[in-house]
Amino acid sequence: MARSRTAENGAGGLPRPEERVKVRFPSGDTECAAWHYPGTNGGCVIMTGGLAVTKEPGTDRFAERFHQAGFSVLAFDYRRLGESGGQPRQVVRIKDELADWDAAITFARALPEVDPTKLAIWAFSLSGGHIFRVAARHPDLAAAIAQTPNADGPAATRNATRHQKPTALLRTTALGLLDAMGGLIGRSPRLLPLVGPPGTVALLTTPDVLDNVLDQDNKYPEWQQTVAARSTFRLGLYRPGRDASQIRSPLLVVVAEQDRSALAAPAVEAAQRAPHAELVRVGGGHYAPFTNAHEEVVAAELSFLQRHLVP
Template sequence: MSVERQKVRFVSGDEECVAWHYPGANGACVIMAGGFGVPKEPGTDRFAKRFNEAGFAVLAFDYRRMGESGGQPRQVLPVTDQLADWQAAIGFARTLPGVNPASIAVWGFSASGGHIFKVAARNPDLAAAIAQAPLADGLAAAPSASRYQKPLAALRFTARGLLDTLGGVVGRRPLLVPLCGEPGTVAFLTTPDSLDSDRALRRDKYPDWQQEVAARSLLRLAFYRPGRVASRVRCPLLVVACDQDQSALPGPAVRAARQAPRAELVRLPGGHYAPFLEAHEQAFDSELSFLRRHLLSESQVDRPGKESAA
């Protein structure tokens, strides 16, 4: 049975990251973060609550410069800093009361799912890792996504990214870009399945969510290729790929799963947000089974915690 979550803080770099801690009952902990520009609440609430009701502790955090975490300038999200935030979160999770440091897993989706490959490669002592609809190869995803954008809007997006990059050098305020939009608008993603984000992540429940990110951060994401380190992941790894994913693409995720020595691959029908929508039960059941097998003892698996309804 789940316990009321508690707001906690941990230090990363020179700032504080804010997180929700869901105390668990079985000694294992799942560390979670939302997608790129997605705070902890819309990005993790649905899965975190259910993992917790199954007995797992959960630590769901905001990256620096977004959500409730500290840091300036806001909405500037360098990949290197996000990876450092993961390291800080892992260190903090090991100090949480009731958590066995040897029974920690990491979970991310979309761009954070891509981070999971690097985080797991750097932390071979993790008990398990889950990459859900991961952005495994930005160089492959970017030209595919551009097919759903109009040329002039794509040019304006690139120009804004370059201007923002130069502005960052001289300390100017970030130029923000919406995470998603209709084709013809200046937005990071205009793929058909990106427009499912409001419904999938329940935008109406989180009115404070700023769905914009610094253009410089989004431009750099197009060159991010974390799936290339999959062969160095030594812990059990679950890759959940969506077969009609137009935003992150399933192909690079599937290839990364095949390269990781201890990977399991689950393929779901649907687009990028299918694990939050029509394929939620299948995604959750696969992930919960994986966590139980790799984080719990046989006796604990035989006595699972109470699960919630979807």
């Protein structure tokens, strides 16, 4: 277990006691980088960001609140993203991300202050969809939280095309095909912006992702807000919500009623199929839990974690 310590800054930029430690754990043929926030109550929340969203913009706001409540947190980057290892960079592969989740769970169980029977998983967007599949594969988890999850890739893809202009959609598809063919012969990825206005070549042009709410103040300048074009094809076929009926752990699903990116309806249906699920609905778009609904969502998630990890 590799560790490197970093000093966090308190009010006025003055150093304060360290609250998180940089760690790395093996996954596949490389290592994933993570922040470890040591807690006090034995529970641990394992977290990661959404599609090509690294751990800092994707988890900081929630991880700090969970940690303040006494939970340990392990917030990690998938391989080929952020500070994690792996080549080629910015390539998203669902199978590998699910394997990274398995590795993170194994690593969290061995953390010295963590009770291995009190593990929870948390993620949003594409990774929120992974929560259904990961929880189904790990019935011994104490809890799972899927926040604005992409539970049905085909439905989300059909909706996304309604918010893109035909010419730009053709150009984006062509770029994906060229990148996929280039990948077969070892060429570097052709990168797409994660978001953009309709008419531009970008992964998503839905209305609720155009404002960069995850990094409004440029707090995370090292976050590369791109994804390899070759990554797009399998995303449209991914339907993790179908695994919800196999989840045996308590599950919390948070949906935003006006979500135009991941869509609320498939996530609601997944929650209804899960044997031990709770559903929280909030107003707003895809990133409402990070903005106008943040306090409401944090309160619901903390209540859920406290009930199931430290009863």
